[in-house]
Amino acid sequence: MEDHMTGCTQENNKEKRYECDVCGKAWEKPSKLEAHRRVHTGERPFDCSECDKNFTRYASLLRHNRVHSGEKPFACSDCGKSFKTKQELKIHQRVHTGEKPYGCSACGKSFAQLSGLLRHGLVHSSERPFTCSDCDKAFKSSQELKAHMRLHTGERPFTCSDCGKSFKSSKELKVHRRQHMGERPYICSDCGKGFKSSPELKMHMRLHTGERPFTCNDCGKGFIRSDSLLEHQHTHTGVRPYTCSDCGKGFTRSHGLLVHRRTHSNERPYTCAQCGKGFTCSNSLLQHQHTHTGERPYTCSQCGKGFTCSNYLLQHQRTHTGMRPYTCTQCGKGFTKSTRLLSHQRTHTGERPFTCTQCGKGFTQSNSLLEHQRIHTGERPYTCSQCGKGFTRSSRLRSHQRTHTGERPFTCTQCGKGFTSSTKLLEHQWVHSGQRPFSCSDCGKGFKTTQELKVHLRVHTGEKPYGCSTCGKSFARLSGLWVHQRVHSSERPFTCSDCGKAFKSSLALKVHRRLHTGERPYTCSDCDKGFTRLSSLLAHQRTHSSERPYTCTQCGKGFTQSSNLLVHQHTHTGERPYTCAQCGKGFSRPNSLLSHQQVHAGD
Structure with a gap:
């Protein structure tokens, strides 16, 4: 020495x-x-x-x-x-x-x-003479060992007088106090960003220099922090040493466990001064504040896309490199994020640890549960400043805002068509490949996404979870309920610029516009006949295959479309839901009502 x-x-x-x-x-x-x-x-x-x-x-x-x-x-x-x-x-x-x-x-x-x-x-x-008696971890100094021992004992002797938060060391408290004072004395000479401590600035500088001094021996991935490398190595070993005593969920970091525990206690100590929304950790609050300011300080050098945090940028860059470092040991599927791998593994185990207290539905991710709960509460915290439309997720708001700006940053390399989100681009690409990887176990019909399959299965189960509070009518899709509610309000916010006709949904307007443009994007491969709707093409193709997947449970008659089956069932029930406004006569089919109304028109 x-x-x-x-x-x-x-x-x-x-x-x-x-x-x-x-x-x-x-x-x-x-x-x-x-x-x-x-x-x-x-x-x-x-x-x-x-x-x-x-x-x-x-x-x-x-x-x-x-x-x-x-x-x-x-x-x-x-x-x-x-x-x-x-x-x-x-x-x-x-x-x-x-x-x-x-x-x-x-x-x-x-x-x-x-x-x-x-x-x-x-x-x-490489000498680490001070060893922990509980976990055998070694340290360079007795002070480091002393601070580490508090992880096992839970001791946090240094308390903030402003918010009551406790810390393992006086240094951690000193850095924390700067949050209250707004003090960030360590300034980056490249971008001007301020930090509460010199180690934070040192690590931040590596974002500019590209330095990643800590490298994983298993996959070669580099990290700017040694503790990030240690946490990453747990993805190879599967070790999650920090376990929640309430639900048994494991974490690779003690901080991750601390933040997770707040989901059980409903504690959200970090509050947005602009909208009052609470968060379980300071990073989430910082990222949320960017939604108010519009700031996206982390920019992709390849495509120019901006992000609210460096971690999102790192994950995005993998879409350019194709790197998927997290691989499922059961099916070999790769993922860009370890959390996505963890969620995917639950599709093999069937585990759904996050359960809705109102309806009992289970979810593989906590954020999926949070979004689901908004169906019950009606909460739509993300609102479009141009049209006032609300959304349950910030990503859906961003995609929606592109309908106002006309921005379509995700482009198909085969046909040049642009999309407002990467998900829609992925679904579109299956139009070219013909791929429908998700199949219905009841009728064999294929779908491009798991969500489409999930909605389709309601045709077989009869499930209609979205009910109208005005008339009680239920729907298989939430979007169907939204469109239906305009029947009561007479709202038709989507207007055709050619003929002035108004529609209840943007999709109905899009299909209608094809009458003016003559566009028939869905073509039958057997007879080259074109259609304005995909559903019309699918129904038409059954005339070639003689397939009739929708069968009446009472008489066994088959139909090519679910709507035809529904109309047919009225013959068994005697229901006549389509009523003439002039004479009150009821009909079992909408086209029969239309023919009848011509009698009045002739008078």
């Missing part, structure tokens, strides 16, 4: 006559020798009257008493900051002077404090 300390200030050359009979160390004064001997005997004769802590030297007790009194008599002439001891002030002044008198002989790195050099020396020696 002495080899790494060439920059140390040499001891003065006074004669040292008083030698310790235990270790041989010499002192120039008998009082210093006496104080030193207490290191060997363990004697601490100077007791603090307030906290019972004891010390080997009276001067140490005096310094400690300032912790209780808050006294900081030594002030910096440059910045006014105060300190409890002359030594602390002396070390602090090196921040202004840039002096780093302790240099490492191995790599040349310099330090403002001797303790910093001593800790750094262990980097070269």
